[in-house]
Amino acid sequence: MTLLKKVMLILCFLTMLFIAQCAQAGWEKLWDGPVGTVVCSSDLGLFATRQDTGDIYRYSPSNQHWEKIGGPAKKFIATKDGLYGLSPDGQGIWKFTGNPEEWIQIGGPASAIYGGGHVLLAMNPDTGDLYLYINPMEWIKIGGPGKKFVVTDSQSRSVVAEKIVGLSPDSNSIWAYGGGYDYTTTWKKIGGPAKEIYSSTSGHGLYATNPETGDLYNYEFPENKWTRIGGPGKMFAANDSGNLFGLSNDGSIVWEYMGVPDDWVQIGGPAKEIYAGCSDLYLVSRGQRNLFRYQGRAAAEVNISSIQYPAAPETLRVAETVPIVVTIEYDNLAKSKLLLRFVYGDPPTYQSSIVVLTPSGTTLSGSDTYQFRPLTYVVDSGPNESLSSSVWPEGINEWHLKAEIWTFHYDSVGHNILDELLTSRAFTLLVEKP
Numbered sequence: 001m002t003l004l005k006k007v008m009l010i011l012c013f014l015t016m017l018f019i020a021q022c023a024q025a026g027w028e029k030l031w032d033g034p035v036g037t038v039v040c041s042s043d044l045g046l047f048a049t050r051q052d053t054g055d056i057y058r059y060s061p062s063n064q065h066w067e068k069i070g071g072p073a074k075k076f077i078a079t080k081d082g083l084y085g086l087s088p089d090g091q092g093i094w095k096f097t098g099n100p101e102e103w104i105q106i107g108g109p110a111s112a113i114y115g116g117g118h119v120l121l122a123m124n125p126d127t128g129d130l131y132l133y134i135n136p137m138e139w140i141k142i143g144g145p146g147k148k149f150v151v152t153d154s155q156s157r158s159v160v161a162e163k164i165v166g167l168s169p170d171s172n173s174i175w176a177y178g179g180g181y182d183y184t185t186t187w188k189k190i191g192g193p194a195k196e197i198y199s200s201t202s203g204h205g206l207y208a209t210n211p212e213t214g215d216l217y218n219y220e221f222p223e224n225k226w227t228r229i230g231g232p233g234k235m236f237a238a239n240d241s242g243n244l245f246g247l248s249n250d251g252s253i254v255w256e257y258m259g260v261p262d263d264w265v266q267i268g269g270p271a272k273e274i275y276a277g278c279s280d281l282y283l284v285s286r287g288q289r290n291l292f293r294y295q296g297r298a299a300a301e302v303n304i305s306s307i308q309y310p311a312a313p314e315t316l317r318v319a320e321t322v323p324i325v326v327t328i329e330y331d332n333l334a335k336s337k338l339l340l341r342f343v344y345g346d347p348p349t350y351q352s353s354i355v356v357l358t359p360s361g362t363t364l365s366g367s368d369t370y371q372f373r374p375l376t377y378v379v380d381s382g383p384n385e386s387l388s389s390s391v392w393p394e395g396i397n398e399w400h401l402k403a404e405i406w407t408f409h410y411d412s413v414g415h416n417i418l419d420e421l422l423t424s425r426a427f428t429l430l431v432e433k434p
């Protein structure tokens with residue numbers, strides 16, 4: 001077998017393996033390559049270019065067809081108001097009319113264009129100054145040069161609401177634009193230095209990477225605070241729903257951020273690039289550069305398979321400690337924090353809780369059994385739903401309880417905030433008069 005045939009066999013095998021992995025992980029193939037770049041607008045839909053020609057195509061979900069709508073550009077930007085392109089020579093900015101091959105010029109020369117939400121920005125090729133698009137051929141200067149600009153909100157057409165953010169030319173500082181309808185040039189330094197900045201155009205996130213470590217940080221506007229949320233990656237992307245994704249440095253793994261620092265779940269890979277837009281994530285594969293859309297993780301299943309505790313004929317006395325062991329079975333459970341609590345009464349109150357982490361640190365394939373460490377339950381008057389703590393009848397009392405498993409997150413002061421009830425199971429303790 002020749003070396004060329006061996007190489008082709010290896011590439012074929014890797015491609016088949018990638019497609020199989022994508023199918024298992026919930027990825028849908030949208031287009032055969034070679035795909036260049038991908039842009040998406042929640043109002044306009046999905047667009048992508050071909051790497052070989054640079055031509056841009058529009059995707060029709062109804063018939064899964066790609067239609068050519070224009071030629072190549074230096075860069076394409078999709079906002080809520082339109083699809084825009086900077087001509088290959090940088091001499092004009094054009095807007096797609098909605099009809100294939102029909103574009104109107106809305107701006108002159110630019111070295112780069114940026115945008116998101118209802119905002120389109122352009123950089124003057126001579127001075128580097130930043131301009132805001134108002135109407136066709138009408139642009140207003142709002143700032144000086146920058147290495148990159150992002151838009152972090154799409155709530156309205158107000159520049160105040162849009163939160164335009166820029167990285168300085170030397171990458172030493174990050175600035176947020178505070179101008180309003182009068183377009184005054186007001187910028188506030190909010191951080192830096194940074195190697196790269198990313199944003200979600202839905203207002204859910206502004207992110208920056210540390211130039212020395214590559215670690216990813218999230219900026220919280222109200223608190224004016226940066227928080228480290230993950231390690232380095234080749235690239236990151238956030239969609240309009242605020243979901244954040246990352247591609248590992250070697251391009252072998254695609255990760256989804258779970259909302260807690262350093263809590264990331266593997267959802268795919270390998271990949272050449274990832275793009276986020278609308279409420280979706282898109283992956284361009286290595287080699288043939290096929291385009292895939294992420295369909296989401298398989299639904300997690302959590303069940304309480306058993307609860308072990310002293311039972312009849314044994315009975316318990318008030319103030320006696322009860323070791324209770326809860327066993328759960330789970331399938332496709334992403335790395336997350338789980339909270340077990342024992343509930344009684346109406347309205348329900350809980351007696352105590354315990355926090356655990358799933359053992360593997362990644363999404364679990366198949367099913368397994370995890371046993372919580374025994375919880376010592378002190379028998380007191382609490383679960384007695386019918387009598388006050390000062391009155392005890394003779395005989396045996398039935399205490400009806402329920403074990404619940406929740407996902408949760410911590411609030412700003414470290415309190416547990418319950419998110420979703422995954423499963424529950426009722427059980428009974430028998431308690432005799434003291």
